[in-house]
Amino acid sequence: METLGTDEIIVERALSGDADAFGEIVRRWERRIFALTYGMLGREEDARDATQETFLAAFRNLRGFRGEAKVSSWLHRIAVNQCITRQRRAKVRNEAALDDEEDKANSFAAPLEGSPATITEGRQRTVAVRRALNGLPMELRQVVVMKEFEELTFREISEALDLPLSTVKSRLYTGLKQLQMRLEKFAA
Amino acid sequence: MKEKDLSSTCERTDELVSVLYGEAGERERRDFELHLPQCSNCRAEFAAFAQVRESIGEWRDGALSGFVSAHPAVAPVRKSALAALRQFFDLSPLWLKGAVGFAAAVFCVLAALAVMRSGPAGEPVRVAERNPDAVYTKQDLDRAVQEALAKQSPPAVTPEPENVVQSPTPKSANIAKSEPKARRPFSRAERAQLAADLRLLSSDDESDLDLLDDRINRQR
Numbered sequence: 081m082e083t084l085g086t087d088e089i090i091v092e093r094a095l096s097g098d099a100d101a102f103g104e105i106v107r108r109w110e111r112r113i114f115a116l117t118y119g120m121l122g123r124e125e126d127a128r129d130a131t132q133e134t135f136l137a138a139f140r141n142l143r144g145f146r147g148e149a150k151v152s153s154w155l156h157r158i159a160v161n162q163c164i165t166r167q168r169r170a171k172v173r174n175e176a177a178l179d180d181e182e183d184k185a186n187s188f189a190a191p192l193e194g195s196p197a198t199i200t201e202g203r204q205r206t207v208a209v210r211r212a213l214n215g216l217p218m219e220l221r222q223v224v225v226m227k228e229f230e231e232l233t234f235r236e237i238s239e240a241l242d243l244p245l246s247t248v249k250s251r252l253y254t255g256l257k258q259l260q261m262r263l264e265k266f267a268a
Numbered sequence: 269m270k271e272k273d274l275s276s277t278c279e280r281t282d283e284l285v286s287v288l289y290g291e292a293g294e295r296e297r298r299d300f301e302l303h304l305p306q307c308s309n310c311r312a313e314f315a316a317f318a319q320v321r322e323s324i325g326e327w328r329d330g331a332l333s334g335f336v337s338a339h340p341a342v343a344p345v346r347k348s349a350l351a352a353l354r355q356f357f358d359l360s361p362l363w364l365k366g367a368v369g370f371a372a373a374v375f376c377v378l379a380a381l382a383v384m385r386s387g388p389a390g391e392p393v394r395v396a397e398r399n400p401d402a403v404y405t406k407q408d409l410d411r412a413v414q415e416a417l418a419k420q421s422p423p424a425v426t427p428e429p430e431n432v433v434q435s436p437t438p439k440s441a442n443i444a445k446s447e448p449k450a451r452r453p454f455s456r457a458e459r460a461q462l463a464a465d466l467r468l469l470s471s472d473d474e475s476d477l478d479l480l481d482d483r484i485n486r487q488r
Contacts, residue, residue: 115332124331206327213324227289228324229332234291246282253281256317263320 087151094142102142105151106135112152112230113159119225120163122210130166134159149239156240160222167218212262220255227252278309288317 085093087105094101113134118127137158138145145154213221226237238248278284283300286292292300304311357365454462 111332115328118331119328205323206330209323209327224324228321229328234286234289249282249285253285256285256320257313259320259324260313260316263323 088147091142091145091147091151102139105138105155109152109155110135113155115229116156116159116222116225117163119213119229120160120221121166122214126166130159130162133162137162152236153240156226157242160241163222164218208263208266209259212259212266215262216255216258220251220258223248223251224255224259278307280307280310284310284314284317288314288321 087108090101090104094105110131114127114131117130117134118124121127121130134155138155141158145151213224216224222241223237226232226240227234232240234245234248234252237243238245241248243251280300280303283292283296283303287297287300300310304314357368360368
């Protein structure tokens, strides 16, 4: 396969007028950014919109990218900001992010296999996890999502969020602890 | 603070998280594994967090399995020269195909003619062999040159009788034969003579024509 270079080289190509270069950045990071926005927002439609807006914002601010941070960190920061903005807007409109989406959610997922009881149980657990995650404070949620959905390393999260490594671990621990308590409450 | 309230009674939360996600160093992992049997709190949290991760993983796998990229990656395909040529002809219009076919046919005919004209392979051309032992002196070389010049020189021209009317043809033939490369320009006298000859010839022709006319008249 053709070698296209690092993200930073591709961004340089995009800045020098290569129309296809930014498309390559989108192809490389689209899935991971979608995973992040999906984990943060919990709804497919919102996640798709936030992903699109993330890349649009990145394209508009391409000249502002100075190469001090990695392209991945830069994109993550933009995506997290997009999610925060969306959630604020949703709160203003007094929208419940998940309540009306419980039935729709599973249409996006792969078809479930097993007995009706198992499927129902699985769906309930999924709903519980999404609610629990959605209930976490933003600073905890983004660390949990980056770790669980994007499978980034602690160091990558620390670079993307510009946080010390110990803070990332501490936030992840707290996030998992809160999730555990919420899920226990749901099971009871 | 909330984070403080939820913090473990054990101080080794960083190690717990590092081991849980497989990012602990070898030494850190071994220390924590030694600590785990002695700390019920860490043991319980480790098991509970693993279960939380499993639940998130189920949701994640289901949710992301349906993801379809809006920008499908197009892998660059390298074609062979033959495949590229075939594609070119597939896409080219009919007239271009015909023109290329005609050009190919013409090329084949010309190539066949060239092969035929070259003839069958006969005896190979003999090339004079060099005698490395032969030594030529300057005298030998001069003699060889003289002999070659003697062979090339034209035979002696016999003098023609002066009173015989010279026909223009043999004279011109003689001129042509004698040293064609070093031809000197005609002198004035020669030009006059040549003009007279030509006039003589034309008068003969005219008389021939008259005779011919006469013959025709007679036949009538």
